[in-house]
């Protein structure tokens with residue numbers, strides 16, 4: 001899966017852009033505030049329906065404009081289009097037909113994003129890490145999305161009953177049965193992919209020079225006590241849940257932990273080591289997915305930040321093994337292109353774009 005053409009209008013400081021992308025590596029360089037991240041944000045919006053920087057569509061629409069559009073042709077034959085208007089309305093289209101859900105978009109364009117927010121996988125809440133695991137499960141196990149949806153419906157119903165002030169055991173147990181059935185299935189899907197991810201991350205970290213990174217351990221917490229079935233655990237926690245007004249156990253509380261010698265990894269690893277761990281995790285996720293379906297597209301915002309030349313090169317090599325295409329940004333053309341130029345063809349010929357005040361222009365290959 002790769003983007004062949006990308007058209008934007010009124011997306012932050014990018015008034016208009018019509019780009020023909022290279023099938024493998026695309027480098028976008030320019031000074032701070034020129035619009036590089038905005039371009040990645042636009043691709044992210046195509047794949048998910050939303051920005052990775054703002055929940056408010058309005059802040060992404062160019063000031064004094066009534067709406068933004070992003071459109072892309074993919075080499076799979078799909079065309080994706082997103083329109084957001086300043087009155088809050090919008091349209092998402094796949095091959096000119098209205099998309100039914102954001103998971104339909106994600107299916108057409110599996111995406112991996114690495115940016116300054118990626119560190120939250122280590123130092124943020126469990127939700128961030130759960131979503132990483134679930135991205136893999138979603139793309140590998142086609143029954144997962146429906147099972148997760150069933151679980152969330154039952155969870156909402158149980159929570160609503162808990163907030164009513166009086167538990168009707170007959171009614172709540174109906175929803176607990178559904179919650180337990182979907183929850184056990186969600187956990188089975190997650191556990192299978194977690195085991196594979198753990199092995200893949202360990203293999204990738206094993207390719208790095210010896211450091212604390214070699215000692216990173218990953219653990220999976222499913223969200224309720226080990227020795228119990230979810231159904232039993234829900235009954236047991238009913239009273240406590242009632243006093244708190246919500247369900248405190250279950251797969252919606254699952255977590256993936258990264259530790260070094262028993263300590264949270266972010267307390268031990270340097271910033272660069274943390275970035276390499278996140279890169280290894282993202283690469284492992286892509287590796288698992290591409291065993292089953294098309295390779296994902298990687299968006300990498302400011303690869304040189306925090307990473308030395310050797311680590312940048314290792315990461316470029318990882319990406320070339322599991323991505324279909326990469327869009328990478330940096331401040332300088334030479335530095336941002338360098339890790340890719342040392343790879344084998346066709347990954348060693350990045351297409352270079354200069355971004356300046358929201359204008360994006362491809363450079364002639366002779367000048368690269």
Ligand SMILES: Nc1ncnc2c1ncn2[C@@H]1O[C@H](COP(=O)(O)OP(=O)(O)OP(=O)(O)O)[C@@H](O)[C@H]1O
Nearest residue numbers: 012013032033034035036037038059060061062063
């Ligand atoms: N809604 C908007 N309308 C117009 N311009 C905007 C809007 N939102 C942000 N901007 C401007 O657009 C630019 C967006 O920059 P972006 O974050 O894409 O830069 P960048 O090239 O990634 O910079 P850096 O290297 O600092 O990360 C900034 O100059 C910002 O002030």
